[in-house]
Amino acid sequence: MSLASKALPALHPIKSLPPGFKVNGNLTRDLMESRGDAKLRSSCLVGSTSPENVADVSEESQDDAGGTSLFNEDIAYSGKAVLFEDRTSIADEDLESVPLPFQTISVSSRESRWSDTTPSVSKKKLQSWFQLPNGNWELAKLIATSGTESVISLPDGKVLKVKQDSLVSANPDILDGVDDLMQLSYLNEPSVLYDLQYRYNQNMIYTKAGPVLVAINPFKKVPLYGNNYIEAYKRKATESPHVYAITDRAIREMIRVIIYIFSGESGAGKTETAKIAMQYLTALGGGSGIEYEILKTNPILEAFGNAKTLRNDNSSRFGKLIEIHFSETGKISGANIQTCRFSSV
Numbered sequence: 075m076s077l078a079s080k081a082l083p084a085l086h087p088i089k090s091l092p093p094g095f096k097v098n099g100n101l102t103r104d105l106m107e108s109r110g111d112a113k114l115r116s117s118c119l120v121g122s123t124s125p126e127n128v129a130d131v132s133e134e135s136q137d138d139a140g141g142t143s144l145f146n147e148d149i150a151y152s153g154k155a156v157l158f159e160d161r162t163s164i165a166d167e168d169l170e171s172v173p174l175p176f177q178t179i180s181v182s183s184r185e186s187r188w189s190d191t192t193p194s195v196s197k198k199k200l201q202s203w204f205q206l207p208n209g210n211w212e213l214a215k216l217i218a219t220s221g222t223e224s225v226i227s228l229p230d231g232k233v234l235k236v237k238q239d240s241l242v243s244a245n246p247d248i249l250d251g252v253d254d255l256m257q258l259s260y261l262n263e264p265s266v267l268y269d270l271q272y273r274y275n276q277n278m279i280y281t282k283a284g285p286v287l288v289a290i291n292p293f294k295k296v297p298l299y300g301n302n303y304i305e306a307y308k309r310k311a312t313e314s315p316h317v318y319a320i321t322d323r324a325i326r327e328m329i330r331v332i333i334y335i336f337s338g339e340s341g342a343g344k345t346e347t348a349k350i351a352m353q354y355l356t357a358l359g360g361g362s363g364i365e366y367e368i369l370k371t372n373p374i375l376e377a378f379g380n381a382k383t384l385r386n387d388n389s390s391r392f393g394k395l396i397e398i399h400f401s402e403t404g405k406i407s408g409a410n411i412q413t414c415r416f417s418s419v
């Protein structure tokens with residue numbers, strides 16, 4: 075199935091890192107070089123210091139004598155392909171019960187889902203990512219493998235014979251929509267794109283990549299901001315990845331200096347994300363009134379320094395280094411904003 079068309083099951087965060095957890099590749103490079111859905115290319119990284127006609131593959135159906143190798147029970151975390159159980163699509167579930175981005179999943183539900191992975195070979199199929207000539211990734215089902223070649227079936231029913239090394243490991247369904255990319259057993263381009271898209275389709279535009287926050291520009295209003303959310307993150311009522319969460323952690327742990335680095339291509343959402351972080355900082359450290367003055371500098375600076383470009387209607391034409399000073403009691407006492415010009419357009 076393609077990244078764009080995969081049905082959306084409800085979110086199933088995982089309990090903990092699976093045994094044999096490993097990381098392959100370079101996230102930043104993968105994200106930057108990714109070629110998935112166009113919207114997924116608009117990602118902003120924030121850091122702070124602080125299936126049809128597919129034959130079921132079962133052990134019984136494989137024939138060693140015929141040169142077809144078998145996939146063993148441990149392959150999910152150790153091999154090229156993974157075993158998975160049939161997933162329930164969102165269409166099969168009660169839409170009302172789909173969790174909001176804000177909700178957390180109880181440990182018991184996570185555990186029962188986790189224990190569902192108990193081997194049941196007859197129910198399992200094999201799948202890997204396969205990149206089509208047009209760059210799209212498809213979740214291919216493995217029918218057979220022999221030597222360096224595999225026979226795969228694509229969601230549109232096509233059956234192809236491909237080189238085994240052209241297949242990219244897919245993660246088990248249990249890892250669908252994890253809120254930290256580091257939890258993926260296989261950290262590769264299609265798996266990262268799939269996770270980000272899975273979450274994005276449920277308005278969860280923020281995903282952690284270890285200490286880094288990945289923000290997908292929604293290009294629309296998403297119900298993730300405002301006083302209720304600020305309050306919830308202040309009270310630690312949710313652990314969903316968010317600029318508020320990373321800001322909250324930074325401000326509580328600092329508490330001397332917080333440095334945010336917003337990186338991403340033009341139009342990725344750096345400026346907006348920085349403003350959201352400032353909104354949280356001012357909500358936490360407000361009281362003197364100066365916080366409103368700091369926030370009001372944004373439209374003034376943008377009026378002088380932003381311009382419409384092909385990529386962004388409100389593109390910053392200068393860089394900003396914003397210092398917000400806090401008193402010992404944790405209240406905002408002042409700010410200093412330095413601007414610098416970009417050397418190239």
Ligand SMILES: Nc1ncnc2c1ncn2[C@@H]1O[C@H](COP(=O)(O)OP(=O)(O)OP(=O)(O)O)[C@@H](O)[C@H]1O
Pocket residue numbers: 291292293294295296338339340341342343344345346347386388389390391
């Ligand atoms: N969190 C968000 N929610 C809704 N819309 C957003 C969000 N982030 C960005 N956008 C939309 O994307 C547009 C571009 O974002 P922004 O100006 O922050 O990009 P940028 O990375 O700073 O670009 P540049 O480098 O060109 O200045 C915004 O004007 C806004 O319409």
